[in-house]
Amino acid sequence: MLSRHTLISLVILQLWTNWIASALAQQTFFPSAVPLAVRTPTSNCWLDTRNGSNPMTTWPTFWNDQHILGWAGYIKVDGLTYHWLGSPVPGNASTWIETQVTPTQTILTVQAGPMQLNVTFLSPIEPSDWGRQSFPFSYVYLDGTATDGKPHSVQLYSDISGEWVTNSFSTGIQWSTTKTSNTVFHQVGSTTPTSVFEDVAEDSVAYHAISSVSDACSISNASPSYNIVKGHPNLVSIVGTDQALRAQFATLGEGFTLTSDLAGQIGNVQGSDGKFPVLAHAMDLGNTTTITSIAWAVGVVRDPILTFSGGAAKGILLVAVCYHWRRNAFMVDFPTARTRALALDQKILQDARAISQNYADLVSLGARQAMAGVEITLSTFQNGSFDFSDVKAFMKDVGNSQRVNPVEVIYAALPAYMYLEPNITGALLEPLLEYQNSSSYTNPFAAPDLGGPFPAVPGDPTNLNAVYGIENSGNMLILVLAHARSTGDGSLIGKYYNLLKQWADYLVSNALIPGNQYSADARDGILVQSHANVTNLALKGIIGIQAMAEVSQIMGKGADAQNYTASATSLMQSWVGLASQSGRLRWMYDESTFGLMYNLLADKLLQLNLVPASIYTAESATLSSNQVQAQFGFSLSSDNASAARSDWTLFSAAAAPDNTTRDLLIAPVRNHASSNLTVGTFPTLYDVQTGLTQAAPNTFASPAQGAMFSVLALNVANQTIVVPGNLTTGGASAGSGGSKAKSHTGAIVGGVIAGIAALLLIGVVVIFLRRRARKEPSANDEFEAPTPTPYQYPMAQQSDGATFGSTNPGPSFLPDSPSSQPSRTFGSSVPSNKTTLISQNRFPPGPLSATSSQPASSHEPPSSGRRSSISRGTDELRSEMERLRQEVQELRANQDAPPGYQ
Ligand SMILES: *[C@@H]1O[C@H](CO)[C@@H](O)[C@H](O)[C@H]1NC(C)=O
Ligand SMILES: *[C@@H]1O[C@H](CO)[C@@H](O)[C@H](O)[C@H]1NC(C)=O
Ligand SMILES: *[C@@H]1O[C@H](CO)[C@@H](O)[C@H](O)[C@H]1NC(C)=O
Ligand SMILES: *[C@@H]1O[C@H](CO)[C@@H](O)[C@H](O)[C@H]1NC(C)=O
Ligand SMILES: *[C@@H]1O[C@H](CO)[C@@H](O)[C@H](O)[C@H]1NC(C)=O
Ligand SMILES: *[C@@H]1O[C@H](CO)[C@@H](O)[C@H](O)[C@H]1NC(C)=O
Ligand SMILES: *[C@@H]1O[C@H](CO)[C@@H](O)[C@H](O)[C@H]1NC(C)=O
Ligand SMILES: *[C@@H]1O[C@H](CO)[C@@H](O)[C@H](O)[C@H]1NC(C)=O
Numbered sequence: 055m056l057s058r059h060t061l062i063s064l065v066i067l068q069l070w071t072n073w074i075a076s077a078l079a080q081q082t083f084f085p086s087a088v089p090l091a092v093r094t095p096t097s098n099c100w101l102d103t104r105n106g107s108n109p110m111t112t113w114p115t116f117w118n119d120q121h122i123l124g125w126a127g128y129i130k131v132d133g134l135t136y137h138w139l140g141s142p143v144p145g146n147a148s149t150w151i152e153t154q155v156t157p158t159q160t161i162l163t164v165q166a167g168p169m170q171l172n173v174t175f176l177s178p179i180e181p182s183d184w185g186r187q188s189f190p191f192s193y194v195y196l197d198g199t200a201t202d203g204k205p206h207s208v209q210l211y212s213d214i215s216g217e218w219v220t221n222s223f224s225t226g227i228q229w230s231t232t233k234t235s236n237t238v239f240h241q242v243g244s245t246t247p248t249s250v251f252e253d254v255a256e257d258s259v260a261y262h263a264i265s266s267v268s269d270a271c272s273i274s275n276a277s278p279s280y281n282i283v284k285g286h287p288n289l290v291s292i293v294g295t296d297q298a299l300r301a302q303f304a305t306l307g308e309g310f311t312l313t314s315d316l317a318g319q320i321g322n323v324q325g326s327d328g329k330f331p332v333l334a335h336a337m338d339l340g341n342t343t344t345i346t347s348i349a350w351a352v353g354v355v356r357d358p359i360l361t362f363s364g365g366a367a368k369g370i371l372l373v374a375v376c377y378h379w380r381r382n383a384f385m386v387d388f389p390t391a392r393t394r395a396l397a398l399d400q401k402i403l404q405d406a407r408a409i410s411q412n413y414a415d416l417v418s419l420g421a422r423q424a425m426a427g428v429e430i431t432l433s434t435f436q437n438g439s440f441d442f443s444d445v446k447a448f449m450k451d452v453g454n455s456q457r458v459n460p461v462e463v464i465y466a467a468l469p470a471y472m473y474l475e476p477n478i479t480g481a482l483l484e485p486l487l488e489y490q491n492s493s494s495y496t497n498p499f500a501a502p503d504l505g506g507p508f509p510a511v512p513g514d515p516t517n518l519n520a521v522y523g524i525e526n527s528g529n530m531l532i533l534v535l536a537h538a539r540s541t542g543d544g545s546l547i548g549k550y551y552n553l554l555k556q557w558a559d560y561l562v563s564n565a566l567i568p569g570n571q572y573s574a575d576a577r578d579g580i581l582v583q584s585h586a587n588v589t590n591l592a593l594k595g596i597i598g599i600q601a602m603a604e605v606s607q608i609m610g611k612g613a614d615a616q617n618y619t620a621s622a623t624s625l626m627q628s629w630v631g632l633a634s635q636s637g638r639l640r641w642m643y644d645e646s647t648f649g650l651m652y653n654l655l656a657d658k659l660l661q662l663n664l665v666p667a668s669i670y671t672a673e674s675a676t677l678s679s680n681q682v683q684a685q686f687g688f689s690l691s692s693d694n695a696s697a698a699r700s701d702w703t704l705f706s707a708a709a710a711p712d713n714t715t716r717d718l719l720i721a722p723v724r725n726h727a728s729s730n731l732t733v734g735t736f737p738t739l740y741d742v743q744t745g746l747t748q749a750a751p752n753t754f755a756s757p758a759q760g761a762m763f764s765v766l767a768l769n770v771a772n773q774t775i776v777v778p779g780n781l782t783t784g785g786a787s788a789g790s791g792g793s794k795a796k797s798h799t800g801a802i803v804g805g806v807i808a809g810i811a812a813l814l815l816i817g818v819v820v821i822f823l824r825r826r827a828r829k830e831p832s833a834n835d836e837f838e839a840p841t842p843t844p845y846q847y848p849m850a851q852q853s854d855g856a857t858f859g860s861t862n863p864g865p866s867f868l869p870d871s872p873s874s875q876p877s878r879t880f881g882s883s884v885p886s887n888k889t890t891l892i893s894q895n896r897f898p899p900g901p902l903s904a905t906s907s908q909p910a911s912s913h914e915p916p917s918s919g920r921r922s923s924i925s926r927g928t929d930e931l932r933s934e935m936e937r938l939r940q941e942v943q944e945l946r947a948n949q950d951a952p953p954g955y956q
Contacts, residue, residue: 081152087735088160090175091192092422095450096255097354117755124215135304136166157421158395171198181475188430191353198345205341213334216323218260223324237385238291239263240333263351264335288338295329360509412724420762424470427757447481453754456507462574465529466701467760469767476540499523500530527557528598535601542773548781558602565595580697587643589633594653649691652705670711684742687722698742701761708764
């Protein structure tokens with residue numbers, strides 16, 4: 055018999071649970087994996103949510119959905135231990151209630167005994183603040199309520215393992231712990247770092263941080279007995295083995311201390327005793343009814359990002375430095391970062407829901423991975439000071455090849471950058487243009503990328519990519535104009551006019567009759583390569599020519615503009631004849647084929663009005679009459695009836711002339727994104743019937759999902775384009791290789807200065823400079839560019855000519871692995887060759903940090919900082935950076951060994 059007291063408690067618990075449940079929005083979106091900490095290609099952690107009904111028993115993984123990233127989260131309530139992340143022992147799994155995904159956050163609502171928790175994984179997107187955008191860190195924070203309304207004794211715990219910095223359990227790792235006035239952080243890195251890696255960066259340092267000043271205990275009027283606590287109560291930050299620390303946490307009572315079983319600061323990812331060293335932060339909240347935004351930060355830092363020499367002819371090797379990560383700045387920034395993230399989420403969701411909730415779901419899932427494909431870099435002068443005029447961005451072809459700045463992926467992601475931060479497009483284009491403007495690049499058409507595999511950037515001077523000449527030249531011209539239109543920044547046009555003109559001329563000669571040229575889709579193996587005259591490819595080329603006409607106009611070259619307009623118009627007329635057949639569009643000239651004419655979006659995004667309205671209507675009619683819609687949408691083309699591409703489907707949706715067609719295309723892509731039966735971290739390529747993904751390339755976590763923003767990008771306003779005065783007189787000549795303009799007022803710099811100044815103003819002045827970066831490069835230097843083995847692009851297999859209705863097998867789609875839990879054993883080989891990129895002091899023994907004396911000033915609104923900073927000149931900023939650097943050097947000289955912190 056239950057006692058009366060117990061019964062009443064149960065009834066109250068039930069009422070609370072119902073009330074809370076009704077307060078929650080009903081979950082309707084069920085991705086098979088959700089982003090947890092997704093900021094860069096290598097700081098990229100996901101949770102596979104296919105595991106039966108409770109994702110709270112699954113270890114987080116790297117984006118490849120294979121490699122476990124050890125990350126355990128516990129809450130202990132009245133002495134009972136539950137985990138809210140990972141699958142650690144001891145302890146019970148908390149009960150999963152639901153998952154919400156917003157553009158910047160993934161929120162897992164779980165029940166742990168009487169406490170209901172919102173576990174929020176926040177990966178900020180910081181448009182317009184490139185300093186913050188380049189932090190490779192994410193937050194996880196807990197909010198909780200006792201569902202019985204009573205106080206409970208609560209302790210919290212989180213740890214990460216060395217799996218964050220290597221693929222292999224046997225890799226040697228070293229770690230340390232640093233306490234500043236406002237943050238405690240652990241760091242761990244390999245003892246044998248190498249910049250040759252496939253996915254998990256073997257030259258990275260992972261951080262696990264917590265604020266030592268509590269933002270958690272905000273004063274609540276509802277609670278009469280509040281405390282203002284400075285510092286998390288009984289914060290314990292310690293490195294020990296998983297088995298020792300987790301067991302101690304589960305068994306020790308209130309006011310606990312944890313004891314390490316590790317001597318020293320070196321070990322293996324997994325010791326010979328089977329134990330994993332883990333870096334933990336734990337705390338005791340005492341008796342409480344609520345948990346208010348207790349936050350940790352995690353992230354993976356690589357520095358330098360890569361080395362890039364614009365063109366071999368220049369002979370200058372720039373060391374690109376991730377200049378902005380500040381380990382305690384990130385933690386101190388949490389309250390304002392969250393406020394900004396919520397505001398951004400709200401804006402994006404409001405815009406996207408005006409299309410549909412389906413569409414809002416796709417945008418929410420795609421936003422973080424679109425931004426995380428890109429890293430922003432700043433180079434240094436030979437004396438080590440930063441070159442603020444040289445801001446670049448580098449994209450890794452995550453989930454696909456390992457190419458750097460793959461042009462067709464930048465094209466796919468363009469809508470996200472146009473909507474979120476159009477200057478990113480320019481920073482991605484700059485190194486591509488710089489490289490192709492050098493004398494080492496001699497092709498008359500544009501290159502597909504900067505080479506690879508990431509992070510090596512050898513360039514790709516070979517002639518192998520002639521088969522993609524129309525594809526890449528068209529993409530580049532479209533991207534350059536899109537960047538100028540959406541930012542108003544004409545500097546790329548001014549600098550590279552002649553190069554762009556050369557590509558446009560190539561298109562004038564080649565675009566209409568592509569012959570045996572391929573579109574980039576051939577890389578995925580979903581186009582039949584023997585097919586000639588692909589309509590959609592010709593369309594891209596012709597749109598590229600009209601884009602050049604606009605570029606010429608912007609440059610004040612009226613004759614060129616007229617010439618290109620005349621060419622584009624006449625080629626378009628011919629194309630209409632070749633592509634259409636009784637009110638339908640063909641995928642290839644002369645054949646009864648069909649496919650998604652996704653390049654129509656470029657005409658719309660650039661507002662060229664080159665393509666006649668009748669073509670849009672014909673495309674709509676073709677879709678509804680010819681393409682068979684399966685559960686997960688339309689196949690890309692009749693070349694392969696089973697292969698669907700989410701990115702190009704969304705391009706087509708945004709280009710559709712009517713809302714019915716638009717929504718018809720969006721709905722099944724959303725169906726797939728919300729199908730939790732098949733493996734995949736939001737892949738772009740999947741089987742249209744089964745939803746299964748291809749074995750390789752699997753397209754997991756591809757930045758190409760920036761295409762989800764296609765409909766929103768249509769509303770991005772035109773800016774008045776200004777070409778800097780010194781560039782309007784001619785531009786750099788193609789092949790001259792030396793006329794790199796050093797504009798200190800360039801477009802991108804504005805954003806960077808804003809970012810830097812905002813950070814300076816919040817009073818956080820940690821400068822991390824590598825001695826290495828200050829060294830003067832010389833021929834025998836460690837910066838010598840590695841000579842990589844030639845990188846083979848994945849080429850699709852030749853297929854003998856599938857036509858309409860054929861049974862061309864195409865790519866093989868893999869069924870799920872029978873065990874949905876990734877195995878913890880590793881068969882994969884770790885690349886072992888060292889490259890000259892590695893510095894001796896890859897992993898400095900001590901932390902290089904300074905701390906703000908006034909952390910409170912971090913609450914100053916960042917916008918005020920930005921405004922005042924832009925008026926300051928770059929020179930002033932540079933001297934400020936120099937001063938800071940001196941301060942840091944002094945600090946470093948005075949700094950004792952890192953405090954062992956408990
Ligand atoms: C998987 O999706 C179904 C709906 O299709 C949903 O009921 C279930 O809760 C989902 N599971 C997870 C772990 O998200
Ligand atoms: C958890 O999130 C839901 C949905 O946003 C919200 O209604 C609820 O109040 C949150 N709970 C806590 C404890 O913050
Ligand atoms: C929490 O409450 C329990 C039971 O009422 C009590 O034994 C314990 O001392 C309290 N702890 C604190 C830190 O107040
Ligand atoms: C199409 O959808 C957009 C956005 O949802 C809306 O503004 C517009 O009015 C719709 N057009 C028609 C013709 O319904
Ligand atoms: C127009 O462009 C073509 C190449 O596309 C070139 O051969 C021709 O000279 C140009 N005409 C003028 C007047 O610039
Ligand atoms: C491409 O189309 C043109 C024009 O119709 C035709 O002359 C040519 O033979 C086609 N090329 C191939 C390889 O089929
Ligand atoms: C944007 O600029 C282009 C070129 O100047 C122009 O054709 C187009 O009409 C403009 N669009 C809007 C909405 O102002
Ligand atoms: C982007 O570049 C433009 C042109 O230089 C500049 O005016 C603008 O402030 C930049 N935008 C952001 C958000 O940094």
